Amino acid sequence: MKDEETFGSVLFNYRRPNLTEFMDFFVQFRQQLNRLEPSDIVPILSFRQSILDQVAQLVPHCDELEVPYFHRLVFLEPGEFEDEDLQAAAERGHGAVLQAIWTEYGKPKLYLLARTAWDTYGRQTVAHWIKLAQKVLDSLYGDHWPNTIFETPNDCAICLQTMHWAEKTVCGHVFHLHCLLRHMNTNNTCPICRHRRPLLYDAAADSDDSDSEEDDSDSDYSVEMEFGNLDEAEEAEEEYE
Ligand SMILES: [Zn+2]
Numbered sequence: 001m002k003d004e005e006t007f008g009s010v011l012f013n014y015r016r017p018n019l020t021e022f023m024d025f026f027v028q029f030r031q032q033l034n035r036l037e038p039s040d041i042v043p044i045l046s047f048r049q050s051i052l053d054q055v056a057q058l059v060p061h062c063d064e065l066e067v068p069y070f071h072r073l074v075f076l077e078p079g080e081f082e083d084e085d086l087q088a089a090a091e092r093g094h095g096a097v098l099q100a101i102w103t104e105y106g107k108p109k110l111y112l113l114a115r116t117a118w119d120t121y122g123r124q125t126v127a128h129w130i131k132l133a134q135k136v137l138d139s140l141y142g143d144h145w146p147n148t149i150f151e152t153p154n155d156c157a158i159c160l161q162t163m164h165w166a167e168k169t170v171c172g173h174v175f176h177l178h179c180l181l182r183h184m185n186t187n188n189t190c191p192i193c194r195h196r197r198p199l200l201y202d203a204a205a206d207s208d209d210s211d212s213e214e215d216d217s218d219s220d221y222s223v224e225m226e227f228g229n230l231d232e233a234e235e236a237e238e239e240y241e
């Protein structure tokens with residue numbers, strides 16, 4: 001596991017005073033980090049700034065790139081993770097992904113930052129670092145997730161891969177949005193039940209040749225609405241001619 005490797009490496013080669021305190025700090029920090037749970041109530045807000053502020057207090061010279069923040073990772077689909085551990089976690093569900101991001105990226109970054117702080121500014125307080133760690137962990141859970149995200153993930157019926165971010169059609173079927181859009185390029189029906197125009201909001205945008213039949217029938221329908229029935233509509237067209 002990456003967090004164990006990193007933990008080992010940050011303890012290595014410390015030649016400053018306070019060695020005992022240094023070791024104590026990291027042992028306690030690790031124990032408390034491993035017990036950390038996301039807060040019961042996580043506010044729905046951007047954590048980026050408050051994490052940056054807190055890091056700036058602990059490690060004033062810190063480069064922004066070293067600040068733990070994983071917003072982009074949180075929204076990937078399993079197939080998009082380049083990391084094998086994350087991909088395996090993703091098969092088990094979104095909660096497992098968040099835990100894996102925390103273990104593989106969150107904790108190691110915190111260990112490295114804390115080591116930098118010891119090297120540069122000397123003695124550190126575990127409580128301050130745990131406060132930062134809680135924010136970093138909460139930031140993974142800080143968005144307003146739909147409940148379905150944490151259930152056993154569906155497979156997309158089009159690409160057959162695990163799907164965390166499902167797009168629901170008007171007929172109630174779910175697919176990856178990009179898979180459904182690719183399918184709709186050639187056929188504007190639901191791949192499962194053939195419901196026409198499975199994404200309502202796409203109705204105005206489609207101009208494919210393959211949809212021309214549907215377009216015709218739709219325009220008939222609107223004529224019918226306008227004139228009450230088709231016969232009247234035809235009469236109206238004849239009169240017009
Ligand atoms: Zn798909």
Ligand SMILES: [Zn+2]
Binds near residue numbers: 171191192
């Ligand atoms: Zn359908």
